[in-house]
Amino acid sequence: MNDRHASGDRQVILGADGAVHVEAVPADPAGGPGDVLLAPVHLGICGSDVHVLRRSHPFVSPPVVTGHECVARVLATGPDVTSCAVGDLVVVNPLISCGTCDRCRAGAANQCASAKVLGFGLPGLARDRVVVAGRFCHRVPPGVPARTAVLTEPLAVGWHAAGRAPRPGRTLIIGGGPVGLAVLLALRTRGGAGHITLVEPVPAKRALAAAFGADEVVAPGELPSGLQVDTAFDCVAVAGTLATAATATVPGGTLVVVGVPAGDTSLPLARLQRWEIDVRGTGLYTDEDIAAVLEHLPSGPDAPDSRDGGDRLPDVTRLITAAYPVERAADAFAATGDPDQIKVLIDWPDPAAPDA
Ligand SMILES: [Zn+2]
Numbered sequence: 001m002n003d004r005h006a007s008g009d010r011q012v013i014l015g016a017d018g019a020v021h022v023e024a025v026p027a028d029p030a031g032g033p034g035d036v037l038l039a040p041v042h043l044g045i046c047g048s049d050v051h052v053l054r055r056s057h058p059f060v061s062p063p064v065v066t067g068h069e070c071v072a073r074v075l076a077t078g079p080d081v082t083s084c085a086v087g088d089l090v091v092v093n094p095l096i097s098c099g100t101c102d103r104c105r106a107g108a109a110n111q112c113a114s115a116k117v118l119g120f121g122l123p124g125l126a127r128d129r130v131v132v133a134g135r136f137c138h139r140v141p142p143g144v145p146a147r148t149a150v151l152t153e154p155l156a157v158g159w160h161a162a163g164r165a166p167r168p169g170r171t172l173i174i175g176g177g178p179v180g181l182a183v184l185l186a187l188r189t190r191g192g193a194g195h196i197t198l199v200e201p202v203p204a205k206r207a208l209a210a211a212f213g214a215d216e217v218v219a220p221g222e223l224p225s226g227l228q229v230d231t232a233f234d235c236v237a238v239a240g241t242l243a244t245a246a247t248a249t250v251p252g253g254t255l256v257v258v259g260v261p262a263g264d265t266s267l268p269l270a271r272l273q274r275w276e277i278d279v280r281g282t283g284l285y286t287d288e289d290i291a292a293v294l295e296h297l298p299s300g301p302d303a304p305d306s307r308d309g310g311d312r313l314p315d316v317t318r319l320i321t322a323a324y325p326v327e328r329a330a331d332a333f334a335a336t337g338d339p340d341q342i343k344v345l346i347d348w349p350d351p352a353a354p355d356a
């Protein structure tokens with residue numbers, strides 16, 4: 001792969017000083033035969049990125065090149081790459097798994113003990129040009145806009161979580177941020193959920209939850225007394241929400257822990273034991289989840305959808321509440337502090353766009 005440029009690139013660093021820096025880097029690195037050179041087009045900022053910046057992430061501290069929710073244009077491919085071709089739009093699976101351990105070979109690369117995630121344990125995707133192994137790139141179906149595809153990673157978190165409770169029935173979702181809304185979207189698209197109640201403090205997020213198919217959307221403290229569900233997804237995962245979820249789950253039901261607990265926390269174990277309530281974890285996603293989300297993403301308004309039937313997700317771009325060009329990456333991170341923001345993007349000019 002020899003698409004090397006004399007000109008410098010920029011990358012977005014979450015600095016050790018607590019600030020976001022856009023800094024010049026000498027040149028894009030060369031890739032190997034299985035690698036792809038990408039130009040990011042949109043990058044989503046995740047709550048976990050903000051935790052790294054604020055030094056409240058349990059495992060990662062700055063400085064780190066950020067970026068794991070990315071849709072990118074393929075600029076060059078090594079000779080061994082089969083997943084995509086020059087000019088394609090791709091999303092990247094940022095979970096860099098070993099590919100050879102028994103968990104990876106069982107199709108559960110999210111359980112790979114040696115996996116690292118781009119933007120956390122490895123430098124992220126927030127640079128003008130970035131090299132990634134082709135096996136982590138997924139082609140975006142033709143007609144699906146980049147602004148839709150950039151949501152694949154957070155939607156895959158919800159898709160995987162929904163898959164942890166294959167027969168959800170009556171459902172409670174605690175938390176209506178990007179993850180809770182992604183769980184809701186996955187449940188509605190995959191089917192199997194009955195009446196869905198979602199709890200969320202921010203009115204704008206409650207409105208979106210209603211638009212995305214929740215039957216009942218309430219503020220914390222307004223849960224119907226005696227609510228009983230077959231499945232509860234706790235996307236907050238603090239002691240109080242876990243207790244609420246466990247109390248609401250029927251005997252024989254399932255409690256899925258989706259949120260990232262700040263540390264070890266307590267569960268109402270006596271109730272879980274007596275009533276045979278299953279507690280299940282869910283962590284990240286697999287290539288299969290990413291492929292399923294891509295398959296269900298809606299096409300753009302001016303691209304007739306030629307893909308085979310099946311339920312499409314609704315207009316998920318409603319999750320995007322702000323976007324900033326890469327040179328204003330610091331403003332993009334600052335914007336995430338506003339509770340009304342759901343997904344904030346960092347944008348690059350698309351090299352394939354006619355005016356770029
Ligand atoms: Zn994310």
Ligand SMILES: [Zn+2]
Binds near residue numbers: 098099100101103104
């Ligand atoms: Zn592995």
